[in-house]
Amino acid sequence: MLQQTGVGVAITGSGSAIPSVSLDNQGLTQLVETSDDWIATRTGIRQRRLAGEESLSAIATLAAQRAIAMAGIAPEDLDLIILATSTADDLFGSASSIQFQLGASRAVAFDLTAACSGFVFGLVTASQFIRTGVYQNVLLIGADILSRWVDWSDRGTCVLFGDGAGAIVMQASERDRLLGFELRSDGTQHQSLSLAYTAQPKELVPGINVQAGTYHPITMNGKEVYRFAVQKVPEVLEKAMFRASISIEQIDWLLLHQANQRILDAVAQRLKIPTEKVISNLANYGNTSAASIPLALDEAVREGKIKPGDIIASSGFGAGLTWGAAIFQWGR
Ligand code: UT7
16 A cells, blocks of 8 residues: 655665675686786776675675665665666575565565666666655665676676675655666667577477576677667766756766776766766776676765765666666765
8 A cells, every 4th residue: 555655765875795706807817818908908997806605695685784784774674675686596586585684574575687787777666666655665786796607718708797786775755866767678689798598408298398408608799788888878868867857067976887997988978077977996896787886886985975965877788788877866
């Protein structure tokens, strides 16, 4: 039953967690023919964290605990947990296991899969539950361990990805801090980036087959994805800013999915957003998929860069292809 309507959304806490093991570009030269110089120049990445020991739910839970602590609420206050991931520990979903580990006994929990757009898609999904008055306290986690699915012999992809988790707490608020959004999908370009299931027919009984296949490592047409990102991300940001009635000059921070420094620079240049307003931490973590935006957000908040009331233009983009933008103000 709806409790109230016309409620706003505020983002009141953030947290993040990264695996302890790091691999720098030099380390990758032991695996594939590459160099620190090539990776740094073409992508901006210098090192990445790899989850050798940690599970997806373990790093996601840690990020969540930190976000909950910053928001000043208890796990039992949570009504909903959304886990944006493409690399759940369990294909049935890992959100419920996180709910248990947090002790968020009242919360309903589910996974949401939209690859590197997962965090932005999750932010918008969560805000619908809050705006309709159904839920007051929502935990949104973006977490991925893509190292599980990287082809470590493919230099075109293995140098890009890293593992991590980020989380935010979203709460019902009198003032609506989610100012505008726009989400998009284009399935015609599905093949450009995938982690696909390949079926292997197995005859169960004569004449009846099942598919006893497996998922295969990530494949990507890097050039296509690059072109898509530098064209579509500025467009979707402009649309979201229009919906928010916000001009470029009012944006305090550009917070993009951390895929490639050249993409960040090209989008900022196209939108005429000065470099000092662009948040970037991919040198340390690479592309952490659904985790990259909340991880960079949390670092910037804890460094005191992002302050309450700051207007953030965020955009996620990736497999699907999917892309989206959300314009929001940090804090209560
Ligand atoms: O979440 C979204 C996920 N994906 C992305 O955001 C990826 C978007 N795409 C990109 O970031 C870029 O396309 C890459 C970083 C993947 C590649 O950069 P590029 O400037 O498009 O390079 P390229 O694929 O055109 O390759 C240029 C050259 C090629 O050699 P030749 O054919 O010119 O002799 C590649 O074989 O660089 C070679 N190359 C490498 N060399 C050293 C490709 N990967 C590597 C490597 N080290 N790791």
